[in-house]
Amino acid sequence: MFLAWKEIKYSKTRFALIIGVMILVSYLVYFLTGLAYGLAQDNRTSVDKWEADGIVLTDESNSNINMSMITLGQAEEVSGDETALLGQTAGVIRKEGTSGESAKINVTFFGIEPDEFIMPEVIEGKPFTNNDEAVADISLKEEEGIEIGDIVQLAGSDKQLTVTGFTENAKFNVAPVLYTTIGSFQEIRFEKIDDSDDGRISAVIVRDNSEDLAGIEIANNDLIPYKIGDYIYKIPGYSAQVLTFGLMIGFLVVIAAVVIGIFIYVLTLQKSSLFGVMKAQGISSGYIAKSVIAQTFILSTVGVGTGLLLTLGTSLALPATVPYQNNGLFLGGITLLLIIVAVLGALFSVRTVVKIDPLEAIG
């Protein structure tokens, strides 16, 4: 520690530059992770919000909820600990009285029964009570300026909905969700309300504590239960995004590791004659190696820590439209990973220290 710290204090500029590189590299890794995580979350928050274990879709739908059509009669045949009906469709809305391209908003409609468990918690305003009302994701207020009591107009139809309240974390396929009644959903999707056994919805959401959805019984061969985790992975575009970003971040961490490792290695090489003299004086390789590792630890901790603070600061300043989200587990994991990788780079340099021949340093 003694040598490591004294040297950092002595060559301030050099070490400030190295720490600067570490800050930038870690900042990039953190930030990209936050963006990837935020985007992934925007696909699934509304699904996570159900806190459900399974989703029942038609066999023919290939687990794509857009293609799944279940009649209310078939839905009766699904039994589990708790079940809830869901009609889902994508749509475009505009705030009443606005026009033009920029006023169009992509949304997802969830048609639900207000007394079933997938009814979201309303954080502002009131729940919807009839087929002409809806509860919207709070992002519609933050990003589009829609307020409680505003009427939204559906593109391509005469249907109008009054926003009665807002909920949070309700996005599906990167679009904000509007929760409304099943009748209203049918109107939007099929242009008529049908509450008979032939009336159509998209899925049945099930809560079931048994393992592998064994508690779900379906008296119909056309319907298949999927675990929520598997279903989320098959949301169109989700796995592609997660894989792409995952690989990018993975490569970034590896490259960051190599860059930091090279820095430490070059630093060690520069000092090899000094280390040789020290070894001639009888200072053990072990002591020198320890101080190289201690120095790397100090540099990487300060660098990565500052990168983390910068990231947290930036996340506060970002506009709501950027799908950025922090996740303690990821931030913590990346911090540990970068520091461990830097210290591994230092261990590589230790081999060089051990190999330095004091005789050459003197002669």
Place this chain on the structure above:
Amino acid sequence: MKLIECKNISKNFGDGHKEIEALKETNFSVEAGEFVAIIGPSGSGKSTLLTIIGGLQTPSKGKVLIKDNPFSEEEEKKRAALRFKEIGFILQASNLVPFLNVRDQLRLVNKVEKTKMEQEQTDGLLEELDVLRLEKNYPSDLSGGERQRVAIARALYHDPSVILADEPTASLDSERAFEVVDILARETKSKQKATIMVTHDERLIDKCDKVYVMKDGVLSLRENA
């Protein structure tokens, strides 16, 4: 008391098909309180002898005893530990750590040994070598003479029994060079060290008790010194 004793040591360097005898069989010893100079042209083998005594390389034949310990026969790690404890090196260029100030140069020794030396004792040593006033300075702020004085303080600090100086005056003008040799002679007497100085400058040997001449790997005592 013999602090350094070389028994029949020799050193050969092989470069594949040809053996070069850098140091022919040598018997040589230095007593406590004795200041010995080895002079000779460059390439004559005097540095080889010094590094063998310092344990940086092992002799091809024979052995080196430091305080009666078979130093040259210990394994590398043990040799490094003994070197740290019993031998103070002073090299031609500064062997100081560039990013430590004068006081920290000495503190490094404590850190490695995990010991603590009294402040007064450190101050006393620095004062003796007239560098106490420079204690906050870094090597780059010091003159060549000051740097070598700090190097001597560093070498004496952990109280070794042997001082090995390899061209300690090479980078100094003659006035500073005499000063450094004076200090070495003085410290050798007062602290009862066994000191070997390798040099090619014959003017510096007046203070030495014995002078050896190295020529083509053969060490011989110069009688008239």
